[in-house]
Amino acid sequence: MDSAEGDFVWANGSTTTLGDVAEVIDAWRSGVLLAPLRECFPFIEFSKMAEGYECGAPAETAWGILLADDNRISQEMLAALRSNSRLSGMFPFFSHDVLRLAIDPFKRDAGEIRIEPQGNGRFSVQSSSDGEILADVELADLADTASSFFDSRGELRS
Incomplete structure (x- = not known):
């Protein structure tokens, strides 16, 4: 699932069940958030950055990710x-x-x-x-x- 802005991937995953794909699309389009979406569809994966965008705090999330990088x-x-x-x-x-x-x-x-x-x-x-x-x-x-x-x-x- 890509963002309409920029080149950002909100979430991704794969399944062999076409019905699951349709349900994920419907849930996403109806506004289901990432964490509940993954609870219903465990094959969905998303990053901390996607959660940051979702909650409206991308800068704060990016700072946290960079500061947590021990390398x-x-x-x-x-x-x-x-x-x-x-x-x-x-x-x-x-x-x-x-x-x-x-x-x-x-x-x-x-x-x-x-x-x-x-x-x-x-x-x-x-x-x-x-x-x-x-x-x-x-x-x-x-x-x-x-x-x-x-x-x-x-x-x-x-």
Whole structure:
């Protein structure tokens, strides 16, 4: 079951019973939530991220998933950024070793802040709205630097 927005899969599964497929479609279209759907149809699988979208908290869910990843070297960076009230509402994801904080995960042109580790505990921070790059930022200043891209209305300045 795919999202109408973006390229997001809400749930998936397989069965050899056509009747089950029809019932899943009917239940989904009538608004049955993911957990009850899986209770009725155990072949349905979905992710924590799908639950986050369903409950209207995708950014909070994404932060939780990233911070729970023990293999991620950047836990201190993530914790520092999440503690900032402006940044914690953004949708975090990694792409090509760059942390991206998106305004809207489904609209690429909505704007984002990119944070790239430079080594030795330093980072470069870039806003997609104006392309400005602030480089050689220490971890202690990272959240303040990233939030400096916002204007007084709380929008990424252009």
